[in-house]
Amino acid sequence: MSIDIPIVDLNRFLKTGDDELACSQVKDVMTEYGVLIIRDPRVDIGLPNRYRDMMQDFYRLPVEIKSKYVQTPLADGTQIYETGWRPPFTEKPRRRDEVLHLIPEGARPSAPPPADPKERYMLPVGARPETSEFPDIDFLSRIDPVEIENWVPICDAWGVAMSSALKSVMEMLALGFREPVDLFTNMLFEGVQKLAPTGLDLYRHGKSGTVAAGFHNDLSAVTMHGRSNYPGLWAYTRGWKRFPVRLPDDDCLLLQSGRVLEHLTAGRTLRGYHEVVIGEEAQIRIREELLVGKIPWRVSTTMFSNIRTDRYIEPIGRFVNEPEAARYFAEREKCGTRMMRTLTEKVVKLTV
């Protein structure tokens, strides 16, 4: 089934600092769908396309070159792939089996692969705290591949565009809930923020029905995306309806609520469950690209944002009084503690 998610325009809010209608729309859509589509007039026309094409150029590089950009393992030998290139089949999101029984037959997610065939590039952006108890996640150096022209300025511009949009939407969400404007942005300030675009080689993994990312929710506070060059993202409403997420054009950005935002709001904004599956509609384009001698890649222009590592994941503001608050307080812990624990859970060791 398809669902028309309203697109929220940030224009008026950016001009006036207040747009009651749009703020309550942000709240309503995030509450019901766990995803939100916005238009931000500050995003340069052409930037999303330039960034996506650049990432496609990177993914088309030979494996020997991409391998130069894998993060050096931690002192104890653990490979976390939290900066630089993350090879295919190294990521396995935790399948949320505990919710499967809630999903009506016919809307159930596809069976997940043993590990996701997609690759990723992790690039830390944004302000860092001066000190941290969690240096392995807070002070990761950025890795910039030298083979790709204009990598640094394009990544920088994309990082600024995404962060600015995120900040405004989180202000609008706070106002929509009739909370102080900085309720969420205070938590997110100096939190771990990473560009994390994915690439899927559709020559190898483009068959209809291929699961690029198994059913899961994100562990961050909020995930953002620009438009992908191929469709494939499916999400679930609060009532477990499965729907394809489509951005109508490059002016639009997508936000997905993650686990941490669900905790901060004691369940008012639910984590967005989703999966990425290559469909029949992608097949014509795949064949066209192959015919002109190009390897087709699906590129998603993702950014993960989390709250500061020293902040606690727990209900805040008015949400401390929500009926479900006690359940979320029971899982209270520092964001950094949680991130360190899950860091290696989702990484699949390469056996080559």
Ligand SMILES: [Fe+2]
């Ligand atoms: Fe995800």
